[in-house]
Amino acid sequence: MWYISTRGMAPQVDFEGALFSGYAPDGGLYMPEELPQLDRETLRHWSMLSYPGLVKELCALFIGSELIPRNDLNDLIDRAFSRFRHREVVHLCRLKNKLNVLELWHGVTYAFKDLSMSCTAQFLQYFLEKRKKHVTVVVGTSGDTGSAAIESVQGAKNMDIIVLLPKGHCSKIQELQMTTVLKENVHVFGVEGNSDELDEPIKAVFGDVAFVKKHNLMSLNSINWSRVLVQMAHHFFAYFQCVPSLDMYPLPPVEVVVPTGAGGNLAGKKPKGQISFLHRFPVSFQLPSDWKCEEKEGQVLVPK
Template sequence: MTYAFKDLALSCVGQFLQYFLNKRNKHVTVLVGTAGDTGSAAIESVRGLKWIDIIVMLPKGRCTRIQELQMTTVIEDNVTVFSVDGTSDEIDGIIRKLFADTAFAKKHNLMSLNSINWCRIMVQIAHFFYAYFVCATSKLEDSLAVVEVVVPTGGAGNITAGCIARKMGLPVQLVAAVNENDILHRTVLHGDFSLAESVKASLSSAMDIQEPYNLERIFWLLSGMDSPLIKKMMEEFEKSKRLQLPAYLHKSIKDNVTSCTVSDADVIHTIRHCWDENHYLLCPHTAVAVTYHYRQSDIISKSIARCCLATASAVKFPEAVQKAGLTPEVTTDIKMLEEKSTRFAVMKKEDEWEQILRDTVEAIAIRRES
């Protein structure tokens, strides 16, 4: 367990993979780019498994120390970790290049455990049904009444699961709560799917993403599954990194999702507020969602329940807890991370990241064949 909500989905995905790969006597190489939490959860889900090798690329200095240690202290034959002098978006770009090389991807059976993996989205749909029925039965007289679900959002995987749950008939109102990397908020508000000048480092580091790749899935789902349109849109975005959504698609998104953006100052205030009010310690990502709740508290309607999805334990983010003037929790297993040996390789800014990654995949294949 890595103290992230992604443990739930990835523990299922890892076991599904192992079961079917064992039946087919087949090996896969998993490529994962991470902004913090996904990497450690993905490693934990497949570490030591016979039919799977995993390569994780983390953005150096943009994860918390505990997040980095959860990845770099895993010393297993099937785990390779790179500390990359870049952002998570830059890392995702390199990984996409390898998957775009279909001959290379097929030869080495490449796959990902980021939320680009459909199986992760599928498992996470269950979170929304669980949240709905807990809120509906405990807060509402009418079990078919609407529940508002506030989702801390980075790569938009979890909010995609929520959109699918809505399509399945679950009566939820979705709120995408983002940090100052606000492309999703601008998309919902103005239909402006365009990159900002740079990725901003924040306390909610796992959400420091300017290209939330799952938005493509949301566009497709809410456009009436218009594949030619979405293909054309994403090709345009890939070239210019700017895109104005068609009016009908923008309206469809606004009908399904609302959004807000939250600053680090808001996060710090919310962590403190929640502790003072409930004696509950929030992680900075969860605090992004709870900030929305506090903003709405003056106008909350008794006819609707609200649920804020938690993404991780505060134990992984002592820096944010300290900024809120509180004392971080330290569990035994987290404390032990500091005493473990680490193993990782470094990708410097001037290195050829794509070639290094290709060489690593090839080396794994040679080792597997020998």
């Protein structure tokens, strides 16, 4: 499986290359060169799996066994989910009138980002130990990303993490989750401005390819393909739990509401829809003040 930049001007890389990259050298994001096509028999098999089992199957499609052998991949994912409080890791709660809630909050920090971040951190440590390398992770956060990233990598010998949080713009609980971790590899700084404003210097840093290479920098924000990959499992799992049968032609649609800020969780839905089936997705967005939402074959974000 090869990955190419969304801008089409950067060399292709394998999963390891995409994992350790923030932006591609041309300023784009790494995405799979092609998406696998799943037949109905595969979907039936996946529908019977636990959430961790589904993540394993999904990741195996996008991570070559020459990079992470399947047994190692399974072990990494089991390790990633070992600290979750619910035995199912992700649980679907059935309410009235065919309304369901997918519980994504059973991780250490109670944020859905624990799911993808814990797996991504395991993948990183696997390659770093194998290559005898060290990286510094730079993360900008409004709260949940920073907490989940810190929990995933704290204490790791081959990773340092620098987290920038906007002073006065995080919840008290999330601020405490980040500022009370006393590990030598965790460095947290409060900065002026909101989370959108603190993203600007981070983008500038990752735009300097030579600087990034010199200091072995990388990002764990949602520009990292590994996070999008694991988040695809949310949508598969929810679909399989909700549909009455996979024997219907065409496959029945499921209407999904995704509470989201910048659309990171929603990003996992897009490739999922292309490799299997389509959903109806009315989306609940919390938009920056200078953005609006237009409905064109789904929800599209455009600047005012």
